[in-house]
Amino acid sequence: MTADAVGETAVPTGEQEPGTPAKPPTIYDVARAAGVSHQTVSRYLKGYQGIRPQTQEKVAKALEALKYRPNLTARSLKSGRPHRLAALTHEIDQVGPSRIVQGASTAARQAGYLLDIITFDMSDADAVDEAVRLAASQDVAGILALASTDAMTEVFERTDFRVPAHIAAEEDDALTGHTTQLTDLGFPSLIAYLAGLGHERFLHIAGPSDYSAARNRARAYERALADRGLASTGTLHGDWSAQSGYEAVMRLGRGIEATAVIAANDQTALGAMLALKELGLRVPEDVSVTGVDDIPEAAYFSPPLTTLRVDFAAQGRSAVQELLSRIDGTQPPRVPALQTELVIRASTAWAAKA
Structure with missing residues (x-):
């Protein structure tokens, strides 16, 4: 048995005796299910870089399917x-x-x-x-x-x-010069989609300015418009809440010039849609509304919300891998930050004619 497998026992193939309790899966079981070596599974669990994305996906699925749980007591005894x-x-x-x-x-x-x-x-x-x-x-x-x-x-x-x-x-893009998928792919794809529907007048309801995420999203919005030769009718600031989205739109009243409202997150978009309805404006016939994050409830808004999906779980995994690399004194694996994709639903439509 290798050092990586201390505290774990290989389970012979074959059927288990009837009536005996099920044995917990080992890294050997995970390796067989994923079609890889047990050394690869061990490296994956330690967050090592150099494993192909396709192989990582196979191992992750096998770990989840088998409900693998490491023997923490044995590992602690081994490592001290x-x-x-x-x-x-x-x-x-x-x-x-x-x-x-x-x-x-x-x-x-x-x-x-x-x-x-x-x-x-x-x-x-x-x-x-x-x-x-x-x-x-x-x-x-x-x-x-x-x-x-x-x-x-x-x-x-x-x-x-x-x-x-x-x-x-989240790093401030303006300070580091390192943009994320949300800036490079997410907002450009959202603005391109809306521009393709004939929208030319946009409004952004941003998050609080002391959040780097809010500043990054506001700059990504402005940059995506500028790259297509479009201009914003303005940016209002909220606090990520539905209430702040509602209040921002209500302050504008029926004089709102935009045909598309780009909210910094889905909760803000929810409040904006309610305000538009109370002002007698229809979503999406009069004004299209979009969000960011794709929270579980976004698909059940009325109407369902077009949004930029953000893989928050990937951020959590990346953060843990970074921490483990500091503990082990190794280089962390490279993980793209803020992975995103455009999710199109019924809150967007062709721009209303002036």
Whole structure:
């Protein structure tokens, strides 16, 4: 048996004796199901780079189908270190951050770690120190610090985590010069689709300016319009909530000039659609509305929402792989950030004639 498989036992092929309890699957079972070597499965679980995407997909499906769970006790005894991670978050009630945490939890489990989720109130000056102390008291191998706002990122950057840590925050495109799929593919495809329907007048309802994600989306919107020689009728700022989308449109009233409203997220789009209805404007006959994220409820809005789907789970997996690479002293695998695709539904249609 190889060192990678300490604490696991190969299960001979063949039928199990009737009445005996089912044995938990091993990496050998996963390897057989995926059609790869057990060394490949072991490398995948450790987050190593160099595994082909098609092979990664096969292993991931086999792990899920067999409900594989690593033997954490054996691994801890072998390595002499804990197999627990801690995730610090201040926005577990928001759709995107909660799905990032879910993706991180899955990735941690597949890599042989348990992920403890610790939430805190960012308005409390002592909350971060308390959360870090709590995480350290759990004897964790590393800490994943999930930040959305500029202020929270700054707090994490000043924090002494005392164990390997990774601050997972969306980078500001304007500062790094590194754009994501949402900027390079998502917004261009959305604007191209709407322009193809004859839309020439656009309105953006942005997220709060202290979020790098909101700034990136606003710039992506402006850039996509400029690349097609189109102009925005304006940008209004909300706070990601349906209420802020509703209030932004109501402030404009029936004098709204745009034939297409591009909301920074789906909840904002939901509020905008209600406001348009109350103003006597039809969606999509008079005004088309789109969002970003593709939350589970987006397909059941009235009308169902056209949106840019964001793979938040992939962000969570990438963050865990980055943390594990810091723990192991290895290079993290390259994972595209903010993978996205355009999802077309009934909230968009041909532009109304002037």
